[in-house]
Amino acid sequence: MKDSPDIAEQLRLLRENYAQQLPAKLAQMEDAFRQCDNMVELPNLRHLAHSLAGSGATFGYPALSVAARQLETLVDSALCDGRPLTPKESDTAARLIKTLGREAHNPIVPAPAPALPASNLPETERKLIYLVEDDASLATDLMLQLGHFGYIVKSFETPKQLLETPVDPTLAAVLMDIVFPQGDLAGPEAIIQLAVAKQLRTPVIFFSSRNDLTARLAAARAGGAAYLVKPVDVGELISRLDSLVTDLPPEPYRVLIVDDNSPLASHNAVTLQSVGISTDIVTDPMTILAHLDDFKPDLVLMDMYMPGCTGAELAAVIRQLENYVLVPIVYLSTETDTDRRLIAMQLGADDFLTKPITPEHLISAVSTRLRRYRVLRSHIEQDSLTGLLNHAATKDRLTTETARAARQQGVFCLAVLDLDHFKNVNDTYGHLIGDSVLKNLAELLKRRLRRTDIVGRIGGEEFVVILPDTDAKQAIQLLNELREAFSLVRQRASRDLTFTTTFSCGIAEYQLGANANDTHLLADQALYQAKQAGRNRVILANSDERKGDGSGAFHAL
Structure with missing residues (x-):
């Protein structure tokens, strides 16, 4: 498989594609202007001007951005008054469109790409x-x-x-x-x-x-x-x-870019990817809900004006979703009107960045907000003893993984782990030693599982592991390996006293049509069977249990 082009090459290709598309965009604008007496066409003219204003300078046409911004402001004034362009405004618009055509043939020579910081960390941990x-x-x-x-x-x-x-x-x-x-x-x-x-x-x-x-x-x-x-x-x-x-970098930041201007969205995506930020692009704002569920962004970078709905309206919708109440929403727009910015912020956004924006400024502004969000989220989601996800965060991740698997007709497994005879550990050695055992199990799970796996402590001595894209056979093998490894770890009670302990585990494989509670219930029932069968074992729930046949049938391994 060929290596993907480097960042400079990707940006060069994006500039070339933009230049090739410019004549068609200008033709669309001229056509919309010819029909601007029709109030239906006037918003289209504003949108086309808005698109060029935000993207021109990014791709080497700063003068084009200036003229497009002036045209956007002129048309916006008429739309706000609910009227067509006056003759004087039409003359001004015609001159600006001619300027756009002229400037489209005069791109500036792009400066050398800035040396953007990039991660050179290896993809695997040193062991x-x-x-x-x-x-x-x-x-x-x-x-x-x-x-x-x-x-x-x-x-x-x-x-x-x-x-x-x-x-x-x-x-x-x-x-x-x-x-x-x-x-x-x-x-x-x-x-x-x-x-x-x-x-x-x-x-x-x-x-x-x-x-x-x-x-x-x-x-x-x-x-x-x-x-x-x-x-x-x-x-x-x-x-x-x-x-x-541990040389593995932290989980990459995820930024969802919402902008109907596809070339500009791609340019911003490549810029952020150059420093290890993962991106997803939404050019049709009406599809954003599916992207939110699949991508789970740490930040939404959004244009203000798009067809179908405004950025402010979309921000209000995002804030209706419980999982995204705290996710930063940043507008990247040509909007400079202070009152409009304040109104948009009141509907749920956190900040404004002004188009056009340099790559360095975009990276700095977005990275700062991402770091703050990750710190805030960690305080909210982490179990204070083990550093794993807490009960509420684990529940949210299970709901999200269930929705993703349902849409993609995929598979995942849910494992519920419970330490065996943990009360005896606390009674015999004390709660501080019990806490040490919990932390040791958490460390083993973190080290031996994939970064894509989700691990949480949902209460007391009970843990949950969500294994995306993993079938029952793979999950059974993995959890048995973990069970055997943990049973050999010597837990230290004092300077001269050590002991070992074990855990039991129930596994449920997601079946299409099941909800998160269905899968969790099956895993809990399988865990109960593991306890009843003698502990220190992994049991797979029979998916027929979902059908309510009451048979109590489980596969023990």
Whole structure:
């Protein structure tokens, strides 16, 4: 498959296409002007002028934008008075249209494309860990524990072995003990040697049975990113590793561009894509509801004037939708009238950007609002203990995924997980240890699932996993792998006491015609069956249960 053209090439092609389409657009405008005595045609003339005013400068025709904006203002004045153009206004409009025709043949030479920041992060996470530990049993245990969370560990018995081994370019982090037979601070000293030789550019986590200031200072002077005291709490270690070595960028921002001017919408989309922002384009505002459900934007970038409805009217409709009450709506328009802007803002928008707009300004303005929205959304949607989605947010995601699967006749699976005998954990070891178990399960789910999968904690010890584009067979295999991995994770109750625990799981595969509650009910029933059958197992609900046959039939695996 051929690589997609780079950003500069895409923008060049868009400029060429715009230039090729200009004669037809001007012909449409001249035709509308000839019929402007007909009040039905006058709005069309205004719309055509509005389109050129907003797009001309973007594609290298700044003078064309100015003339089109003057024509738009002139026609808009007549429409606001509910009358046709006066003879004087018609003369002015005719001159402006001639100016448009002249300027269409005089594009400016585009300046070199600005160096837009782009993400060069790899598409997969670095998972290779170097472990330097002379206690063979501890090293083996840590390798197994880290393996349950998806890390690959290469072990060294001495710092000297590490120094003599070429550093793997995929290395994510080094776990280094402090004390070795070669010296009480041999670990930090080896890391300093690697750093001086510029052979190590990855974070180092030191761990040791020592908890004194001398050891901690040595680790800090060696550039240690963290210091853990033995016995190592695997949950804390995984949390530190995840924060240090995850190279995957955050979920890309999503911007829905609503503009009937297709070339301009495409240009803005390419500009935002150049910095890793995902975009979807709506050129027919009457189709926006389907785009909202499928794309789930973090921001809506919308023109003010479009056929069928105005941007302000569309913003009011978006604000009627519960899931989009807080999503930023930003107008990108040639509108400069302050009163109209204020009225439009009152109907639900957050800000105005003025056409034409430079790529740098568009990226900066949109990125700022996206970051604020993501922070706000995270506070609202996250479970405070585990960092997963909370109950309400999980419910919303299930409803959205159900609607998407229904429209696309797709498939997904819903898994409901519940920790086994969790009350005994709290009663035996205390609620703080219980919270640690919950966080460890959350970390395992986050590390072992795809970024497209949706994970939430819906209450107590119960979790939900939504697996888009996944059938029952795939879901069963995945959840059994997760169940087995979690059952091997040692939970630490105290310095000298560890224990293991398990979870049970019920899975339901979405069937066309079912709603979100149907699927959730089936998964809950399957979870109940898993508990009744002895716990620590995954059970798939029989889809016939939806039909209400009362048989209680489930597939246990």
